[in-house]
Amino acid sequence: MKISLTNPLDGKTRTMSAHLTTEHSTSSYGQPVMIAGGTPIDVSNAVLQRATIIQMPKRADQVRLLAQWQGLAKTMLGLR
Numbered sequence: 001m002k003i004s005l006t007n008p009l010d011g012k013t014r015t016m017s018a019h020l021t022t023e024h025s026t027s028s029y030g031q032p033v034m035i036a037g038g039t040p041i042d043v044s045n046a047v048l049q050r051a052t053i054i055q056m057p058k059r060a061d062q063v064r065l066l067a068q069w070q071g072l073a074k075t076m077l078g079l080r
Contacts, residue, residue, distance in 0.1 A: 001062060002055035003036060008048055015054060020065035031072065032065040043072045 001020075006013045018036035026040045027033045034041045034051070041051070057063055 001053065001057040001066070003034075004052045004054055005036065005041075005046075005049040008050075019057070020062055020069055022065070032069045034069065043069065043076055047073055047076060 001018050002015060003018045004013050004015045016037045018034050018041075020032040020034050021027065022030050022032055024033045024035065024040055026042065031043075034046060041049075053066075057066055
């Protein structure tokens with residue numbers, strides 16, 4: 001999967017490869033964590049940096065985790 005993140009301080013956008021996992025130490029209670037450029041990004045950080053998916057994941061497990069991830073983001077934004 002490829003994503004873009006925008007720095008909220010300077011407005012610069014960068015594109016990077018990312019994947020989702022529940023096996024990282026920052027994951028809690030089975031919630032997926034996005035690893036982008038080797039750095040974990042939780043849902044609140046992704047919302048702050050306006051994470052945008054540029055290329056959808058292809059593997060079924062990544063698609064499932066992405067749906068869970070997006071549900072968390074919608075809840076955080078009050079869209080549910």
